[in-house]
Amino acid sequence: MTIDDLARLAGVSKATVSLALNKDGRIPEATRKRITDLADAHGYRPSTVAKSLRKGTTKAIGLMLPDIINPFFPGILKGVEEVAAQNDFIVIFCNFDENEAKESVYFEMLKDRWVDGIIFSGITGGAEEQKYVRAFEEKGVPIVFIDRGLEGHDGNLVQIDNYDAGYRAATYLIDLGHRRIAFVSGPEGISILRKRKDGYRKALADHRLEVDESLIIEGDISSATAVAAVERILDRPVKPTAIFATSDIVALSMQSELQKRGCRVPEDFSILGFDNLPITVIVHPTLSTVAQPFVEMGRQAMELLLALIQNKDSQRRKVLFNAEIIERESTRAITS
Amino acid sequence: MTIDDLARLAGVSKATVSLALNKDGRIPEATRKRITDLADAHGYRPSTVAKSLRKGTTKAIGLMLPDIINPFFPGILKGVEEVAAQNDFIVIFCNFDENEAKESVYFEMLKDRWVDGIIFSGITGGAEEQKYVRAFEEKGVPIVFIDRGLEGHDGNLVQIDNYDAGYRAATYLIDLGHRRIAFVSGPEGISILRKRKDGYRKALADHRLEVDESLIIEGDISSATAVAAVERILDRPVKPTAIFATSDIVALSMQSELQKRGCRVPEDFSILGFDNLPITVIVHPTLSTVAQPFVEMGRQAMELLLALIQNKDSQRRKVLFNAEIIERESTRAITS
């Protein structure tokens, strides 16, 4: 059933149908009602495809994610989807698997499909990426970044205040009485992790604690890294009393590795994670952590994107969230 | 840049460009090369929107999921996306939040957008659902179900053999020497859970073990259920030695609750989960579980959908996976 069929049924031209369905003021209420009733009765709905070709806009956005299996992306996806659906937009899910070639293929696809905007999480900063981002923006297709932005491209970014989060995490442990706090993180190259580390360093400095460089351990989020970190910590002549990991996965891996070796959490080591993944509450002890509001970040990113889509010249914006410490069982106060 | 622009540049008609780009045999290699080179040089790519309108097909599929936060859906999404991308299809992500109204809205959207097919996981079986499914199939838009299908609608279904999985899980524990095995599961109404339970019962029967009905505990996947289950088990005058939970989440919740109460796993209780979620390896003890191949299920669902899309009259198919027992640290052999 097309607009022509409906026009015939209603005994009007398709122009009138179109105007009526789009609530154009020129069509009197009576005619409008007759047409919409007929449309409902016959289950007529205008083709989005035809609309898109005609209007040059698709009410579709692309969501580029490095790997949906990584447990902080589902929350982002959910938040983006929620706001998109409320605004009658669909989200095209692009999982590029941290693979540059696949990333480029998706960029091309999004271009071919005339998406109205793009949300991009997990940018690596490669040359191809830069090229595509520029190209989209030149064509007036806005891009919002989550977590990390493109170098030299400030704005249209949704993230938490990582420096502040690192500062508060360390301060929290210090206030609990800890003086030797290991910092276990991912690759030093990732800017958000560097900021967390800077915050951690600053907190120690502000409390006149010396930073023991051997307690700063940087690897990745694999369990091998966690095991290595545990070994390094247990090897120290004078051990730390607390561990701040910049990922719940690492924190949990270390916790279980310590338990396996007969150490108790939090009696022997307090552990503080990062992200507040759902699993943190179903382990023993439950994990204290720094919460990232993933779903809300997804929502805000989509809101921002909508604003940019609807108002092309809208100001670049940066949305900054404060991370929140969630205290559970894996951390405890000590008296030194 | 449109096909007309390119045609002008190449000094041919747009028909020739179209044929060349679509590798039609009638265009000689020389002309074709000239045209594709020109296209590459100018970054020309045909509009998918225009193609869709013309051909009536979109190379887009809808993936309906009840809630992406639930940790077994990311794997499915990933598998679907992987095969879709390989075949130049995009996936429209529809998270209906276990909400019938939102589900209907998405069905309408998918219809308006002329998707070529739908993959549906987490069907509830409501009346609206039935209606939409029939409508799509009548219009020749195939639907593949994951996990559960529609009642009285067999085929186009990808799932694990739940009966067999229940049977093998119980047998595994029995072979380990356990004689009293609690079965902790979700709502009795869900058919896949009922099948797992039937398999469990059959395994006990085959080994001449009596089923203790008080050890069959059905709730949901909340931690409240897990706590209640633990209490019930600890209250028994003669306690079970093993627990088979039909979800890793429940298994992990029970494990941590037991640990909190001073019980040891696996010394006091062996615990077997279900799903093989990524977290099962970063808890202590690591969780033995029945693995569901989520990613592979997603892949197969998409493969099946592609077959149906390409060959409308293709036979309805049912893809059945065998679940696999993954032995880790939470289960142990006992000598009664």
Added chain:
DNA sequence: ATGAAAGCGCTAACAT
């Protein structure tokens, strides 16, 4: 208050 007609970018049947 409503209709006619052009056109969005492409494909495919039919011509030449």
Added chain:
DNA sequence: ATGTTAGCGCTTTCAT
């Protein structure tokens, strides 16, 4: 071997 043309389903300008 290549071109002409109609048309996919809609919106929008311009007429009436």
